[in-house]
Amino acid sequence: MPDPADDAPSPTASPTATPRNRAMLPGIVALALGGFAIGTTEFAIMGLLPQAVAELDVSLPAGGILISAYALGVVVGAPLLAAGMARIDRRTSALWLMGLFVLGHGAGLLAPDFNTMLIARFVSGLPHGAYFSAAALAAAHLAGPARRGQAIAWVMSGLSVANLLGVPLATWLGQSQGWRWMFIVTGVFGIATMAAVAWLVPSVPAPRGASVRSELTALRSPALWRAILVGTIGFAGMFALYTYIAPVFTEVGGMPPQLVPLLMGLYGVGMVVGTLAGGTLSDRSARRTLQWMLGVVAASLACFSLTAQWWMVALVPLLAAAAAASALVPSLQVLLVDAAPQAPQLSGALNHSALNLANAMGAWVGAAVIQAGFTLQVPAGAGAALAGVGLVLSLALLRPPRP
Template structure:
């Protein structure tokens, strides 16, 4: 579990650090900040493309071997980000770094669930995801600080070092997992024929997009709107990370008790928090409190979404579990894009929170339709 969580720590650090360094990246590459936001989208697109392809094509590969190979690819992609000489090359490097992301978390979640006691699957998944949360408490603030003082490339250099350490820990600590079954590409692709799989993915794409619309531009929002000193941005990112740790634990607990209700509670909380953030962001204390709360509500959704996908995917769990992170990174790309659109349109840096709240409400609507379809199917089967 520790080795798996360390992988999440490395991935979480590289995924979120760019969001806190957009001003530095924009200045260093001589581009606008909304354009620099496309670097976030490139990584997310790599996740979206890599998750289904890798999960399906490697269905027969032993899980331990696959986890190690994925982290090697992740490390090489981040090393390429350090060496990228210009904006197009950096975009390509971030895309490559994102390719193993979804498959890694999908396989790691399945390994955790495989080893978990009955009734504690969501908590086991949450234990793996806690590395992602802790990255936002330690990894992202440290990398952001380095990026601000030594140049943005130093942040990705740190991630590369973390990647090397993760590869070593996986080799040293992950058992052979011979008892864990593998499947085949055709079986895994069967997940794409299930309506509930698509409904659950859509919940993540829409609902989680609201959080990323705000977080993608949090650095400039807090300095320009809140009036927070630039030196305090790593503290704000750390608060967000602490919120993710809390949300991860709470989300796993809620999902094991009542999966659908837990997901509904998380999305409702996110919608309300983002709506209030539009006003709360104008003063430092309330802004920092709500940055923490956004982390809690957003992260609480993840164990529930991951567990629900594993439930509705039947025998195609590897692809479904990996697709969860593809969906969340569609949300990442979409959130960064729509946040940039409303900012560029002149609505200011509070506008992404308003749009984000509406996206969270849309996620709730999708959840409602999914539950309705499940009940109708269950009723038809009983009647039949």
């Protein structure tokens, strides 16, 4: 039966004994570049939602389904592709998955109508979770067991840096040249990732005895399902707001539309800080980190709902929510892998299934609130309630590790 230790170097090994240790930092950065590409496409669409619905001739709530379609692609693809690639070298898996990601964005660039765009977004989301699983396991292997939380955080930081650089770039190009430029930018980042991984990441074989059957044993772990439930409901609160972040700030808060790229960049600052801090805190206690961050998300979203009509004031709770929501991602990844150590590939991928199910749930809750006749600042309040429910569930369901 495979063990997570097979995905990490021996603690007693010399730090210069193998090529994989010498290539640790460049390899992890190359893997994080894939997270940068994925984060750009996942979040840039939210800043370009007004332009997308105008071209596709659909309503704003219907446009939110573009976000849900990508998220559902992640939910479906993460477990299927991760389990199917259980016996494949992590580096090879990352290359194939990023290739599928690039193809999906080529289809999105050429999609002629709303329904075709939905399909393209769904396909683009399929490799998302499995890529992060393979990349996180490869990074943990390179970094060693004592620094696995930090290594995972570095890979996840690609998502955060995307919000700092990639999303503002794609948003600015989308506003000035057409929103489909998002697909071009993201496709270029995806191709660059494939080149960097092929060049800088050494071979990372799958653990001995790994198989689809062994990976599927993760589904029998009650602790795994408890963590998924907590992560899905708690993280959905953030997406109830973030799905409609551009119209909330411009239509409710009065922000000039040309400042939306700057807004996305500021959100990225919060994500970078939160992700790196969350990795360090997760090495101390993943469970407590998750619980504290859910509390901060709930409080921040509630404050945002009350201050949304003053956009400069609302930036403060938005940044707090961004940092806290990002900090809980590495902790959830660690909890899931620990809940099913015999199936690291599948359990790691399920982290992204949970987060993107939260994405779809948050977008749906936000759309339901708007369609019910409430103003655009109310979805943030609904998001605060979801994060609060996630906190209560985490206190009830996530048990401390045995001595």
